[in-house]
Amino acid sequence: MPIYEYECKECKNSFSKxxxxxxxxxxxxxxKSDNVEKKMSKISSLSSGNTSTASCGSSGFS
Ligand SMILES: [Zn+2]
Incomplete structure (x- = not known):
């Protein structure tokens, strides 16, 4: 079930619903105002530019 981010235009409150x-x-x-704006927080494809730090595994190993 999708959870969307909203921002209230009345009190500038951000909430997820x-x-x-x-x-x-x-x-x-x-x-309790219905003057809210849906924010597009649903990012479909953000795979490029993912910095993975799983290349060097010499942490605390002596
Ligand atoms: Zn509000």
């Missing part, structure tokens, strides 16, 4: 249906009415948990 579990959205079961796309037409779920989301309101700010802080001020």
């Amino acid at each position: 579990l959205v079961i249906k796309q037409d779920t009415k989301v309101e700010c948990p802080n001020c």
Whole structure:
């Protein structure tokens, strides 16, 4: 189930909400306003440029 990030335009509160249906009415948990904006935090493909540090495994091994 997708969890989306929202930001309230009334009090600038950022919160995450579990959205079961796309037409779920989301309101700010802080001020109960429905004037919220969905933030695109769902990143589909971010595989490139992944810095992996699994090449050198000589940590604390004497
Ligand atoms: Zn709010």
